[in-house]
Amino acid sequence: MKRENTIRKEMGFYRKQLATFFQSRNDSLALKFYYQKILVDLQLQYDSLQHELQDHYPEYYRLKYDLSVVTLTETQRKLTRGQCLISYFWSEDMIYVLSVTKKKTSCWSVRLNDDLIRRLNSFQDGIRQEPGMAKTAGKDWLQLGYDLYQDLIQPGLKDDRKITSLLFIPSGKLFYLPWSALNTGTPAAASFREVPYLIKHYTLQQEYSATLLFTDIPRARLDYNYVGVAPEYTGAYSTLTTTLDSFAFRHAYGDAFRME
Known part of the structure; x- marks a missing residue:
């Protein structure tokens, strides 16, 4: 989710800023507390978002954050x-x-x-061999x-x-x-x-x-009974026919895919 990614990016940014602050041995307590306060606020926002996801989007939350694995x-x-x-x-x-x-x-x-x-x-490579x-x-x-x-x-x-x-x-x-x-x-x-x-x-x-x-x-219930899906190919027709007439198609499936 966009909101989640935004918070995570901001947290990463201010953690880096705080690390740079300590490395530079800066004595400014105001700047230190500023970074720390922002990080605390972002963490609270992130925790709140987690609870919101868990309550309203339990399947998404389980898929993304449940670290348990099947035995x-x-x-x-x-x-x-x-x-x-x-x-x-x-x-x-x-x-x-x-x-x-x-x-x-x-x-x-x-x-x-x-x-x-x-x-x-x-x-x-053999799959892609030419005729x-x-x-x-x-x-x-x-x-x-x-x-x-x-x-x-x-x-x-x-x-x-x-x-x-x-x-x-x-x-x-x-x-x-x-x-x-x-x-x-x-x-x-x-x-x-x-x-x-x-x-x-x-x-x-x-x-x-x-x-x-x-x-x-859970699978969504659709109001229609048929969905058709087909690839879109924008290359040259000759390239397509060569591919369909390749070694893998010709010998694995005979002439079913051969195009004249």
């Missing part, structure tokens, strides 16, 4: 049968992974080295997708065929990983239509945190 037990209780939540933590030299289902949990780690960074970047990509490059891209699946997802599934839905909570560069394009195996022949993409086997969902995922946010 593992609560997560398992709220997951439905067939769901698997996979949470990642990107540290300096490791990626720590926790997978949670209604009955089981498992954790593992993946070494965060130059090779893994290269594979992540190469896989993302006419060499078959060998296509096979390499599929292999990258399978390798990343084996490192980042497969250990948490453990051949559990009851899992039908994957909920990802990424971290670091994994926020940019196109999960749906990963594959659970490489086809014997170079037929991209037969690639077992992850999205063919599971429903996929990405969230920022388990706490937000399971936060009950």
Whole structure:
């Protein structure tokens, strides 16, 4: 809220002024008390605003100021049968992974080295390849997708065929990983239509945190039954058709997106 941000900025400004005052060893008691009085007044305004938000906008207040996090037990209780939540933590030299289902949990780690960074970047670059990509490059891209699946997802599934839905909570560069394009195996022949993409086997969902995922946010009731949303593209038509005819679209989804 604008009022809240204004108060916080003013508090930051006068705290800085007061710190500068002490560093300069200024002996002016009047100036010192002036800064302190302003800070006290701003703090009272801020506290009053917090109470106002808590009383009149409880959902906003809870989302912004409630620092409690969902526990593992609560997560398992709220997951439905067939769901698997996979949470990642990107540290300096490791990626720590926790997978949670209604009955089981498992954790593992993946070494965060130059090779893994290269594979992540190469896989993302492969999505944006131009038409006419060499078959060998296509096979390499599929292999990258399978390798990343084996490192980042497969250990948490453990051949559990009851899992039908994957909920990802990424971290670091994994926020940019196109999960749906990963594959659970490489086809014997170079037929991209037969690639077992992850999205063919599971429903996929990405969230920022388990706490937000399971936060009950009341949905507004609308007076209409349909909302249509479409992207606006202002670039050249040729660029758009090239994008839709790219390697990822052509080989992952066949000719459905091909534009003549």
